[in-house]
Amino acid sequence: MPGYIYPNEFELQWGLLIVLYPYLTGLVAGAFILASLERVFNVREVQPTYRLALLTALAFLLVAPLPLLAHLGHPLRSHEIFLTPNRKSAMAMFGFVYAWYLAVVLLLEVWFDYRKDLVLWARNDRGVMRWIRYALTLGATDLSERSLRFDDRAGRVITIVGIPSAFLLHGYVGFIFGSIKANPWWSSVLMPVVFLFSAIVSGIALVLVIYMLTTMFRWRKVDVACMDKLAQFLFYAIVVDFSLEALDFIHRLYEAEESIQILSQMVESRLFLSLIVLQFLMGTIIPLIMLALVSPGLRKGGFVRLPPELKHLTYLVAAVLIQIGIFSIRWNVVIGGQLFSKSLRGLTVYKVQLFGIEGLAMSVALLLLPFVILWALVKVLPPWMDEAPGEAALAAEGPAAGLPSQG
Amino acid sequence: MSTARFDPTRSRSEPPASPVLDRRRFLGEAAAGACAAAPFLLGVVRLPAAFGQQPDGAYDASEHYYGMGVDPRRCIGCARCVAACKTENDVPAEPHFFNTWIERYVITEDDAVQVDSPNGGLDGFPPLTQANVERTFFVPKLCNHCDNPPCVQVCPVGATFMTEDGVVLVDDEYCIGCRYCIQACPYGARYLHPETHVAAKCTFCYHRLVRGQVPACVEVCPTGARIFGEVRGRATPLARFMRFNQIQVLKPHLNTAPKVLYANLDGEVR
Amino acid sequence: MPQQVPRLVFVFAVALLAMVIARWYLVPDTFGDIGHYRAAAVDSIAARPMKYAGHQQCTLCHSPIQEARLASNHKGVRCEVCHGPAAAHIAAPMEVKPSIPRGRDQCILCHAFNPSRPTGFPQIDPVVHNPLTPCKDCHDPHAPEPPVVPESCAACHGEIARQKLVSHHASLECEVCHAAPVTHKSNPRSARPSKPTDRSFCGACHAIGDPRAAIPQIDLQTHGQPYTCWQCHYPHHPEAP
Numbered sequence: 074m075p076g077y078i079y080p081n082e083f084e085l086q087w088g089l090l091i092v093l094y095p096y097l098t099g100l101v102a103g104a105f106i107l108a109s110l111e112r113v114f115n116v117r118e119v120q121p122t123y124r125l126a127l128l129t130a131l132a133f134l135l136v137a138p139l140p141l142l143a144h145l146g147h148p149l150r151s152h153e154i155f156l157t158p159n160r161k162s163a164m165a166m167f168g169f170v171y172a173w174y175l176a177v178v179l180l181l182e183v184w185f186d187y188r189k190d191l192v193l194w195a196r197n198d199r200g201v202m203r204w205i206r207y208a209l210t211l212g213a214t215d216l217s218e219r220s221l222r223f224d225d226r227a228g229r230v231i232t233i234v235g236i237p238s239a240f241l242l243h244g245y246v247g248f249i250f251g252s253i254k255a256n257p258w259w260s261s262v263l264m265p266v267v268f269l270f271s272a273i274v275s276g277i278a279l280v281l282v283i284y285m286l287t288t289m290f291r292w293r294k295v296d297v298a299c300m301d302k303l304a305q306f307l308f309y310a311i312v313v314d315f316s317l318e319a320l321d322f323i324h325r326l327y328e329a330e331e332s333i334q335i336l337s338q339m340v341e342s343r344l345f346l347s348l349i350v351l352q353f354l355m356g357t358i359i360p361l362i363m364l365a366l367v368s369p370g371l372r373k374g375g376f377v378r379l380p381p382e383l384k385h386l387t388y389l390v391a392a393v394l395i396q397i398g399i400f401s402i403r404w405n406v407v408i409g410g411q412l413f414s415k416s417l418r419g420l421t422v423y424k425v426q427l428f429g430i431e432g433l434a435m436s437v438a439l440l441l442l443p444f445v446i447l448w449a450l451v452k453v454l455p456p457w458m459d460e461a462p463g464e465a466a467l468a469a470e471g472p473a474a475g476l477p478s479q480g
Numbered sequence: 481m482s483t484a485r486f487d488p489t490r491s492r493s494e495p496p497a498s499p500v501l502d503r504r505r506f507l508g509e510a511a512a513g514a515c516a517a518a519p520f521l522l523g524v525v526r527l528p529a530a531f532g533q534q535p536d537g538a539y540d541a542s543e544h545y546y547g548m549g550v551d552p553r554r555c556i557g558c559a560r561c562v563a564a565c566k567t568e569n570d571v572p573a574e575p576h577f578f579n580t581w582i583e584r585y586v587i588t589e590d591d592a593v594q595v596d597s598p599n600g601g602l603d604g605f606p607p608l609t610q611a612n613v614e615r616t617f618f619v620p621k622l623c624n625h626c627d628n629p630p631c632v633q634v635c636p637v638g639a640t641f642m643t644e645d646g647v648v649l650v651d652d653e654y655c656i657g658c659r660y661c662i663q664a665c666p667y668g669a670r671y672l673h674p675e676t677h678v679a680a681k682c683t684f685c686y687h688r689l690v691r692g693q694v695p696a697c698v699e700v701c702p703t704g705a706r707i708f709g710e711v712r713g714r715a716t717p718l719a720r721f722m723r724f725n726q727i728q729v730l731k732p733h734l735n736t737a738p739k740v741l742y743a744n745l746d747g748e749v750r
Numbered sequence: 751m752p753q754q755v756p757r758l759v760f761v762f763a764v765a766l767l768a769m770v771i772a773r774w775y776l777v778p779d780t781f782g783d784i785g786h787y788r789a790a791a792v793d794s795i796a797a798r799p800m801k802y803a804g805h806q807q808c809t810l811c812h813s814p815i816q817e818a819r820l821a822s823n824h825k826g827v828r829c830e831v832c833h834g835p836a837a838a839h840i841a842a843p844m845e846v847k848p849s850i851p852r853g854r855d856q857c858i859l860c861h862a863f864n865p866s867r868p869t870g871f872p873q874i875d876p877v878v879h880n881p882l883t884p885c886k887d888c889h890d891p892h893a894p895e896p897p898v899v900p901e902s903c904a905a906c907h908g909e910i911a912r913q914k915l916v917s918h919h920a921s922l923e924c925e926v927c928h929a930a931p932v933t934h935k936s937n938p939r940s941a942r943p944s945k946p947t948d949r950s951f952c953g954a955c956h957a958i959g960d961p962r963a964a965i966p967q968i969d970l971q972t973h974g975q976p977y978t979c980w981q982c983h984y985p986h987h988p989e990a991p
């Protein structure tokens with residue numbers, strides 16, 4: 074029997090660009106929470122990834138508004154969100170959450186963590202890099218014991234503030250969807266929570282992948298303890314995330330509200346590949362099993378002992394599958410919410426364009442852009458522990474030697 | 481002047497009596513009409529463009545609070561309202577942009593419900609293919625101009641709003657085209673205008689209301705399925721509609737408080 | 751105070767100042783006057799031109815037609831439904847003329863038979879009802895009462911007639927059960943046909959003992975008491991479950 078959609082529902086309103094946006098902000102929140110593990114909870118093993126996680130978060134946060142701007146009907150009017158925000162609108166308030174997170178949390182945290190090294194690097198640099206690094210210090214070149222202690226304490230405070238801010242950053246995106254009572258696929262109390270935990274999963278997985286690949290490209294050895302710890306936390310995060318999604322699923326089936334018929338139809342037909350195969354099987358179950366067996370999450374040393382290279386390869390594959398899975402979650406939420414009619418009587422289709430501002434090419438470019446920015450950030454602010462100037466340099470040169478101008 | 485009452489005794493061969501064909505009367509009335517029309521025809525007197533304005537010319541929004549009544553039992557699915565709305569409001573002609581549209585419901589004896597709206601009703605409705613039809617009827621749909629509008633709640637910049645007289649409007653020059661309001665509307669009443677790239681929807685023909693006219697869809701409905709007026713206190717056709725009908729609204733559980741009130745709405749209508 | 755603090759404070763102060771200045775310049779003047787929106791938007795929307803003039807405008811020049819129409823069955827069918835938007839005609843009556851539909855298309859939009867239309871609405875089958883003849887040759891659009899009384903009830907009760915035609919009651923004429931006064935066909939709402947009032951009416955054919963064996967027979971005393979027959983069985987399609 075043919076279904077029915079409201080005539081105006083013919084065109085999907087939020088497409089691939091809007092799928093990209095929660096994916097990117099999720100990575101930001103997840104990477105930051107991973108960084109906070111070391112700073113606030115003193116998980117020493119993940120220290121090698123601390124700065125990398127921060128820079129990753131920054132790179133992705135800078136790109137995150139771009140898909141939104143590209144999607145707007147009038148991007149040149151986007152400043153209106155900051156000038157006349159509707160306080161009742163989740164989207165408007167999110168503009169301020171984003172600004173808070175970027176300016177007060179992430180930029181400040183990076184600045185406080187890198188200030189000392191920027192000063193030390195700037196002393197030995199020549200040319201453009203010297204000026205860039207000097208400018209980034211904002212002229213605060215005092216490396217006395219008191220200043221460094223202030224840096225450390227300020228960074229700690231900001232990280233503590235940053236954890237709920239990261240929760241807010243991505244939880245808010247979940248709320249933007251979860252508060253739409255008109256859409257039974259979106260409207261749910263669990264939406265912000267599911268978004269947040271899937272963000273944590275994807276963030277940890279992303280940092281794992283980037284750490285492994287960058288270490289390999291630099292011809293260094295990966296820190297085994299660090300990788301094991303990352304995998305362990307990744308495993309715990311997946312368990313929580315999977316439990317939440319299973320809860321949502323069971324709850325829907327049990328209550329069997331009016332929308333269950335059309336939603337089941339949608340999952341079985343339109344979303345079969347992206348939900349059952351990509352999100353559930355490939356993105357959750359398989360990585361869960363892999364990490365359960367190999368990582369120290371459940372049992373020290375894992376259930377299956379593998380040589381380190383193979384173990385790390387397993388982690389890498391699991392992390393990549395997880396990225397695909399989390400992207401599929403975003404797809405299933407955003408696109409899935411628009412594939413069925415609000416009349417609950419029919420389904421429609423989403424045709425992804427190849428080119429054009431909402432096309433696949435644009436999305437791929439926006440997915441690659443954070444890595445380009447990360448590359449630039451890594452050039453100016455190398456996160457590698459073995460390239461940090463360290464205490465010896467500080468002792469040798471003194472707190473305020475050889476800089477262009479003082480104060 | 482005698483009116484042309486239907487006379488069953490008259491046979492088919494005789495032409496019907498009509499006041500216009502009565503020659504003497506015609507000439508007399510033509511002369512009178514010409515005298516009345518002459519000033520306008522000669523261009524000496526022009527009707528004000530907004531005839532029907534309040535006597536002092538100023539429209540006071542705080543004196544009104546508009547709503548609409550819809551009686552699906554009267555709707556014949558002719559879709560003249562859809563056509564008039566598209567003309568009056570320059571709605572794009574493509575079959576997926578509508579400020580108002582007509583749905584046809586076909587409920588068969590096995591409790592199956594089928595709904596269709598080919599080009600909003602403008603293309604007519606194809607013949608029924610179902611057997612054992614239990615109920616079938618038409619339902620006009622439009623923006624409900626809710627008193628508790630979810631679309632206004634979610635607009636990030638204040639580009640959509642409810643006026644003092646109860647009409648939900650979109651500011652074309654302020655909307656950023658984020659489409660959040662379109663997602664938030666439970667009734668599918670909104671769309672993104674393909675040329676201006678802003679949200680668009682039924683405006684209750686606000687530009688007609690301020691001039692004392694009714695919306696275009698109400699003006700052209702031949703069976704009186706759409707009733708327009710004030711929801712609060714004043715004596716308008718809507719007041720009678722609200723008094724003498726059992727009133728339903730679409731999706732009451734969402735608490736949007738629509739101001740488009742349906743009488744005799746079948747429970748299968750979403 | 752560590753060196754970092756005044757420098758950071760300075761940077762943030764500059765950013766905030768920039769936002770304040772931007773807000774001063776960029777927020778539209780009328781924003782917030784009435785509510786959280788640009789009040790000028792209401793005025794610009796209210797100033798849009800009308801395309802439909804409203805039927806009161808037509809009366810100024812075309813009052814005889816209006817009066818005829820208002821006394822006829824088309825009293826709810828206002829001028830612009832058939833003649834299209836007329837605001838341009840009101841503004842320039844001699845230069846711009848509304849269209850006059852002379853074919854069959856316009857009338858068929860409303861009057862072609864469609865089972866979803868409410869019962870009692872006059873409908874015809876355009877294929878068999880005087881095909882190729884313009885409707886206005888027999889029906890004055892401003893006083894459209896048919897030139898002759900419709901022969902069968904099906905003219906207005908098409909859905910019922912069609913359902914009955916494929917049912918077991920196909921051979922029963924409407925008049926068997928409904929006595930319609932002669933004036934019903936000209937004044938349907940004021941002179942209504944009768945409907946049977948008790949079970950014995952249907953029992954005249956369906957009670958046990960009727961010699962016509964093909965007719966289903968029931969015991970009138972016990973079957974479906976205390977309901978009347980049509981509370982369960984739809985007389986126009988009695989074999990429906």
